Amino acid sequence: MYKSQEGPLALRVRLVEGGGFEVTEAGTRKQVAVYVVRDPQEVPGVARLGPDPLGDGFTREAFGRMLAGEGRQIKGVLRDQGVLAGIGNAYSDEILHVARMSPFKAAASLSEEETDLLYAAIGTTLRDAVARSGALEPGKLKAEKKSGMRVHGRTGEACPVCGDRVREVVYRDRSMQYCPTCQTGGKVLADRRMSRLLN
Numbered sequence: 099m100y101k102s103q104e105g106p107l108a109l110r111v112r113l114v115e116g117g118g119f120e121v122t123e124a125g126t127r128k129q130v131a132v133y134v135v136r137d138p139q140e141v142p143g144v145a146r147l148g149p150d151p152l153g154d155g156f157t158r159e160a161f162g163r164m165l166a167g168e169g170r171q172i173k174g175v176l177r178d179q180g181v182l183a184g185i186g187n188a189y190s191d192e193i194l195h196v197a198r199m200s201p202f203k204a205a206a207s208l209s210e211e212e213t214d215l216l217y218a219a220i221g222t223t224l225r226d227a228v229a230r231s232g233a234l235e236p237g238k239l240k241a242e243k244k245s246g247m248r249v250h251g252r253t254g255e256a257c258p259v260c261g262d263r264v265r266e267v268v269y270r271d272r273s274m275q276y277c278p279t280c281q282t283g284g285k286v287l288a289d290r291r292m293s294r295l296l297n
């Protein structure tokens with residue numbers, strides 16, 4: 099097992115048969131970890147993971163059940179690995195932009211139609227990302243992921259759908275991006291910096 103706190107940001111593993119993989123960490127909080135085990139269920143945390151959003155078990159009905167009674171905002175739900183495995187900060191921004199939905203919307207408040215849209219957006223966004231990255235060498239993955247983003251990491255740039263300026267909400271250790279015109283009815287969401295100025 100290898101676990102990085104403040105040390106190296108990347109790990110390359112080569113297996114005897116010639117296969118291998120690379121792991122990189124981009125955020126300011128370093129929490130990447132790699133485990134070598136015989137059964138994935140031996141890894142702490144894996145047993146707690148939610149379903150694979152591209153797997154057969156993740157149906158529209160299952161998604162509706164996950165949201166019912168969910169007390170959090172939809173952005174936090176999408177990036178919770180215990181709800182759905184594999185959607186992080188970047189792809190949750192992208193999915194919400196495709197679904198034209200505010201990241202702050204209460205998950206339990208979604209209508210049937212909004213749930214349909216969001217479910218479809220999860221599938222198209224992730225399948226598209228997999229298709230684009232599937233044939234690439236590991237070293238090119240990060241650049242490809244970044245170039246395919248519509249709003250994530252694009253603060254200040256033009257929304258590819260409507261041309262409005264992409265805005266961000268900044269947290270202590272991460273930020274999220276969204277388009278006001280597409281997602282919040284034109285409303286600019288407050289973040290910590292803005293709240294400080296207003297106080």
Ligand SMILES: [Zn+2]
Pocket residue numbers: 257258259260261262277278279280281
């Ligand atoms: Zn837009």
